[in-house]
Amino acid sequence: MVHGLIWIVVVSVALPGIAETPQVAPAEAAGMQSLFNGKDLTGWDGDPRLWSVKNGAIRGETTSENRAHGNTFLIWQGGNTKDFELCVSFRCNDTNNSGIQYRSKHIKDGKVRNDWVVRGYQHEIRNEHKLPNVAAFIYDEGGRRGRLCLVGEKATWDSDGKKVGQRMMDESEFQKLFKLNDWNDVVIIAKRNRIRHYLNGKLVIDFTDNHPELALLDGQLALQLHAGKPMWVEFKDIRFKEID
Numbered sequence: 001m002v003h004g005l006i007w008i009v010v011v012s013v014a015l016p017g018i019a020e021t022p023q024v025a026p027a028e029a030a031g032m033q034s035l036f037n038g039k040d041l042t043g044w045d046g047d048p049r050l051w052s053v054k055n056g057a058i059r060g061e062t063t064s065e066n067r068a069h070g071n072t073f074l075i076w077q078g079g080n081t082k083d084f085e086l087c088v089s090f091r092c093n094d095t096n097n098s099g100i101q102y103r104s105k106h107i108k109d110g111k112v113r114n115d116w117v118v119r120g121y122q123h124e125i126r127n128e129h130k131l132p133n134v135a136a137f138i139y140d141e142g143g144r145r146g147r148l149c150l151v152g153e154k155a156t157w158d159s160d161g162k163k164v165g166q167r168m169m170d171e172s173e174f175q176k177l178f179k180l181n182d183w184n185d186v187v188i189i190a191k192r193n194r195i196r197h198y199l200n201g202k203l204v205i206d207f208t209d210n211h212p213e214l215a216l217l218d219g220q221l222a223l224q225l226h227a228g229k230p231m232w233v234e235f236k237d238i239r240f241k242e243i244d
Contacts, residue, residue, distance in 0.1 A: 023168075025187045025198040029085050032239040035076060035221075046074030046116050050225055054234070060098070060225040061232040070113030071141070073222040075106055082218040083243040086188040089236050090125055090135075091181070096231035098125035101141060102188065103219035118222045119143060123188055123197055125224070125233060129178045131171045136186070136197045136204045141224075145214065149195075149207035156208045157215075169204060177202055183236075191243060193217065 035043065038056045051060050051074045062068045081102040092098055104120025119142025126135045131151060138148040148162070149155045152169035155162055169177075177200050178184060187198035193215050197205035209215035223235055 023203040025201045025203070026189075028087060028187075028239075029241050029243075032085070032087065032241045035078065035238040035240050036236070038236070041074070043076065043078050044074050045077055046223075047072050047114065047225075057234040057236040058223065058238075059232060059234045060223065061230075062096075062225060063230045067230075068114070068225050068227045070117065070227050072114045072225050072227070073101060073116045073118040074225075075116060075118060076221040079242075080218050081190065081221050081240075083191050084189075085241050085243060086186075086221070087237065087239040088186050089183045090186065090233065091183045092125055092127050092233035093231055094127040095229045096226045098226060098231070098233040099123060099139065099141065099224040100125065100186065100188070101220070101222040101224060102190065103216040104141070104222060105219055106222075107142070113227075116222075117142070118220065118224075120216055120219050121148075121195070122224065123186065127180060129171075129175045129180060131174060134174060135178065135184065136199045138195065138197070138205060138207055143214070148209070149205050151199075151204045154206040156210055158210045159212055166206075168206070169202075174204070177204075189243075 036058060040053055049066055050062060099122040101118050101120055101122050104118045107117040107119055122139040122141040124135055124137045124139050128134050134151055137150045140146055140148055148157060151174060152167050153164050154166040154168060155164045185200050189196045194208045
């Protein structure tokens, strides 16, 4: 018999409101398709006054003389975004915001302000690091639900509204993660009604849309230029794969 020996058992318990370590992005899927050739806008359609290619990146830019008439989009013509993985890098200035649309609809009828109006899920693009007005939250562009899921949230949206089950990241963690005035890497993975956004390798959004009428399960991919204050945004290394 051994005297004086003390056994200590440590049990890890997830406490309410305290998030576990943020998940890292999975390894990029094999067979990703490049959606941008780095030279021109082949395969995309948008306002030629506002979209161009500069130094190997898609560039959207508005000026006080060359404005966007309402939010306008550069729309990928090569297919839809049902269940998919999307990788893209972006940078922008801080005068306005942009977005990555997916599972969205090109609106051609009714009172639209330009020929490239898109409505649906949007991955927000911003050059800011103070929550909640930062890149990567999910916005219901052209819809009635507004900000569907904020950065750091694991949330669901049911017929009776939004429920946040866990917070994965606070402002200080986001500020360490986001690169102001520089390129940031995005991964979006959507499988059925669950959507995850990864930013610079870390999970920042985990959203499940259970709404019986408003959940979006398919649609188009597009890049946004926002109306209002002059701005610029750039995208590169755009890669996509459908998930069976």
